[in-house]
Amino acid sequence: MPELPEVEVTRLSFVDRISGAKIESVRMGKPLRWPLGCLPQELVGHSVVSVRRRGKYLLLDLDQGLLMVHLGMSGSVTFGRHLPPAGVHDHFDLCTSQGTLRLHDPRRFGAVVFAPGEQDARAQKLLGKLGMEPLDDGFDLALFQKGLTRRKAAIKQVLLAGDVVVGVGNIYASEALFLAGIRPTTQAAKLSRPRVARLQKAIREVLALAVARGGSTLKDFSNANGDAGHFQLEAMVYGRAGQACKVCGTPIRMIRQGQRSTFFCSTCQKP
DNA sequence: CACGGATCCTGATGGC
DNA sequence: TGCCATCAGGATCCGT
Numbered sequence: 001m002p003e004l005p006e007v008e009v010t011r012l013s014f015v016d017r018i019s020g021a022k023i024e025s026v027r028m029g030k031p032l033r034w035p036l037g038c039l040p041q042e043l044v045g046h047s048v049v050s051v052r053r054r055g056k057y058l059l060l061d062l063d064q065g066l067l068m069v070h071l072g073m074s075g076s077v078t079f080g081r082h083l084p085p086a087g088v089h090d091h092f093d094l095c096t097s098q099g100t101l102r103l104h105d106p107r108r109f110g111a112v113v114f115a116p117g118e119q120d121a122r123a124q125k126l127l128g129k130l131g132m133e134p135l136d137d138g139f140d141l142a143l144f145q146k147g148l149t150r151r152k153a154a155i156k157q158v159l160l161a162g163d164v165v166v167g168v169g170n171i172y173a174s175e176a177l178f179l180a181g182i183r184p185t186t187q188a189a190k191l192s193r194p195r196v197a198r199l200q201k202a203i204r205e206v207l208a209l210a211v212a213r214g215g216s217t218l219k220d221f222s223n224a225n226g227d228a229g230h231f232q233l234e235a236m237v238y239g240r241a242g243q244a245c246k247v248c249g250t251p252i253r254m255i256r257q258g259q260r261s262t263f264f265c266s267t268c269q270k271p
Numbered sequence: 272c273a274c275g276g277a278t279c280c281t282g283a284t285g286g287c
Numbered sequence: 288t289g290c291c292a293t294c295a296g297g298a299t300c301c302g303t
Contacts, residue, residue: 033280056298071296072280073296106282107282107297108281109280109298152273153273157274161298162298170296171296215296219282259276
């Protein structure tokens, strides 16, 4: 479910309330994608110093160690003082002095992983190969182009891979490529410098707009307060197969790339 | 090294 | 109403 905007919106919706909280107990439901990496008991007594984001990971900095939370395809987080009893899809509760952080994830592609520190092997295995942060100043055009030039694969799939730039998932890859006027099937390495620059700008703009809109709620995403996002209403191509392009009227096309749906306008987006 | 496909899991939806 | 196939916001692993 969640791409960078949804993860960032989630982070913003509880970071202030959880910062400084002391962990009092931990409850775990069914297994998630990866094991926690420590006994739940070992988290008790530590406090949450802050919450950062790296790519699609929420990073809870503890006074000792790092708790990495990934929402997978269907995950969402709730934070509150009086949450209802855990349901069948609530697989992780971090009960703190300031409220409970709960991960709800029907498909269980998500994960909560503890590492002693960010440089620890367990953290590096998840974070070590991630690409540039698209909303940071470090999202450098020369580096972006360099990352794309040695890729023969389609630009859409290179964006999704996350090793050049992080956070762009299936919705925002289609949206960014539309804004940049680039056909998703174009080989990454074949993009000219001006088109790469246009794509960089498009990625920044679409992600920033999506954060401002509270993310996309296709089905059931909501932030830690339960609020839905609204970006999907402004999508130019995602989920609009057969409908008229909002710019030129051409019917939006849907194709499959690596088992994922891609949407584009064959008039506005050039190979 | 980089690519494409299979894979993890559950729920919603649509065709027959 | 039941049954089956297909599809969903992700990312890793494995064979080539």
